[in-house]
Amino acid sequence: MxxxxxxxxxxxxxxxxxxxxxxxxxxxxxxxxxxxxxxxxxxxxxxxxxxxxxxxxxxxxxxxxxxxxxxxxxxxxxxxxxxxxxxxxxxxxxxxxxxxxxSRGHSLDTISFKRKEPLILVAEAPEKPGNIGALLRTADAADVDAVIIANPKTDLYNPNIIRSSVGCVFTRTIAVGNTAEVIGFLKEKGININCAALTASVDYHTTDFTVPTAIVVGTEATGLSDEWLQHSDRNIIIPMQGEIDSMNVSVSAAILIFEAKRQRGFK
Structure with missing residues (x-):
């Protein structure tokens, strides 16, 4: 040796x-x-x-x-x-x-779905590696069909992402693209776009997540871009009872994803 x-x-x-x-x-x-x-x-x-x-x-x-x-x-x-x-x-x-x-490529055309009604987590422009890692751990825990990062601000092989994802960055289906490409991909596949947003929103638990579903989350500072809101099939919100109107993006994503899993019988 x-x-x-x-x-x-x-x-x-x-x-x-x-x-x-x-x-x-x-x-x-x-x-x-x-x-x-x-x-x-x-x-x-x-x-x-x-x-x-x-x-x-x-x-x-x-x-x-x-x-x-x-x-x-x-x-x-x-x-x-x-x-x-x-x-x-x-x-x-x-x-x-x-x-x-x-490393390997993560283009959108590498995604294939095992389920007829896929569940996808989309994160727009996440910057903090710790948040990206936490999103990937949520995706792993819920066994979502894919994670898509729109307008990525850091590469997936940043050591902090690998560490905070506890390695599940290697075993999840992950793709990246700009916002227009991701929206086009979702529409082409017939996947409902559910945007986590504060305006024109319905409570998340009233939404049917049993159909082909993408749950889209933005940054805590600025939320989702107008481009996402213009193409959203439905804006969803997590009702809050305190003084602030936002939570950590990975926490919000986990709440939404696991409501979708609950509706699907955790399948």
């Missing part, structure tokens, strides 16, 4: 660049993931790995070798020193394992 003990090693420098620079991820088509669960889910999602870094004082080498047994092509497994691990680890709880993986 190859060993790297210097932080000046070119491969280690590449890991740092991939962690810190969106441009590096986009131009190379590579990204960094950390942790055993994230590694396992990336493999489950059929992501291709190029290198796996193990700090053996924390992570048993045989455990990772066993996990990679059926992986083809098999990535290079590299033992790293404590100094290197501290340099490239994003957080202290990564369990001593990191990997470089190949």
């Amino acid at each position: 190859k060993t790297i003990s210097s932080v000046q090693n070119p491969l280690i420098k590449q890991v740092v660049q991939l962690k810190e620079k969106s441009r590096a991820r986009k131009t190379s088509g590579l990204f960094v993931l950390e942790g055993k669960r994230e590694l396992s889910l990336a493999l489950k999602g059929n992501y291709s790995l190029t290198s796996v870094f193990i700090y053996p004082d924390i992570c048993p080498v045989n455990e990772i070798e066993s996990l990679l047994d059926t992986t083809s092509p098999r990535p290079e497994i590299i033992s790293i020193s404590k100094e290197v691990y501290q340099k490239i680890a994003y957080r202290e709880t990564t369990e001593g394992v990191l990997a470089i993986a190949r």
Whole structure:
């Protein structure tokens, strides 16, 4: 097994660049993931790995070798020193394992639906990686058919998104596009557009979510753009009894998505 003990090693420098620079991820088509669960889910999602870094004082080498047994092509497994691990680890709880993986495309035409009445979560222009990760975890918990991000402000392989999604970014059906493209896609597929909005809205629980449904949420600061509201089949609202008129976007999305799942008998 190859060993790297210097932080000046070119491969280690590449890991740092991939962690810190969106441009590096986009131009190379590579990204960094950390942790055993994230590694396992990336493999489950059929992501291709190029290198796996193990700090053996924390992570048993045989455990990772066993996990990679059926992986083809098999990535290079590299033992790293404590100094290197501290340099490239994003957080202290990564369990001593990191990997470089190949990213994949997320165009709208990659989406296919298993259900006749799909349920889709659409988020317009989410900026905070933590919110995106939370939205993906909601989508995973509810087993929605797809997550679509309109006008994305950050790439899906940002380390904070991977971390906050706990790796389910690798196993969910996710697509990105601009707002016009996403609206066109939904209309072409005959999917009802339900926009979370404050104006001209009906209470969310009065809406029929058993038909092909897209639940569309915007940012907490500005909500959805006019383009969405102009093409909305129905605006929906979560009644609030306090002094403010908004909640965290991931919380709002969870309420709406699980009402749809309730109506569908959690199927």
